[in-house]
Amino acid sequence: MRGWFRDTTGGLPTTFWYLWTGTLINRLGSFVLILLAIYLTTERGFNELQAGLVLGLWGVGGAVGTTVGGTLADRWGRRPTLLTAHLGAAAMMLALGFARELWALAAGALLLGLFAEAARPAFGAMMIDVVPEKDRLRAFSLNYWAINLGFACAAVLAGLAAEASYLLLFVVDAATTLVTASIIFLKVRETRVTAAARRPAARPGPGARCGPS
Secondary structure, eight states: OHHHHHHHHTTOOHHHHHHHHHHHHHHHTOOHHHHHHHIIIIISOOOHHHHHHHHHHHHHHHHHHHHHHHHHHHHTOHHHHHHHHHHHHHHHHHHHHHOOSHHHHHHHHHHHHHHHHHHHHHHHHHHHHHSOGGGHHHHHHHHHHHHHHHHHHHHHHHHHHHHHOHHHHHHHHHHHHHHHHHHHHHHOOOOOOOHHHHSOOOOOOTTOOOSOO
């Protein structure tokens, strides 16, 4: 067992484990998506069509967010994209929890999907940046373990939180998103290599003078 654990987890860079921990914490708090349809129909009194509209807009925002997040991760940087996405997702999560009108819930779901999914390409790009090629399959497998484990536990925790208050779902989800943002802000540096850094230094030509004559 020790050998399997060492072969599975050993040799990966520290930055990867900070990203892995952030993924796990973020997924542990992913209550809202699990119970959003129930919340809209039972707590807010909307019909199935209206609830489906809100969920559909979350999906639309997620599709746009994935594209925007990938573009920003390459042009702006992985770290600022991750921080912006998580802070935006936390803000939209709270806004969605306090929203009452259908238009506000729909707009909040759209923006929440955009911010939440914008983080995914930056996460993946950063893991590729910091993990050697020979270890990437193992690293991404471990990251999927974090996603699945966190989401499985979130399903149980969501039911417990909903018994106390539906608003608690949104507050805890926003809090875990902020914890992930804090880990990135405090422990993770930018990993994107710019084109200028990749370009080799120019070598002097055969006729170039190397010093004063």
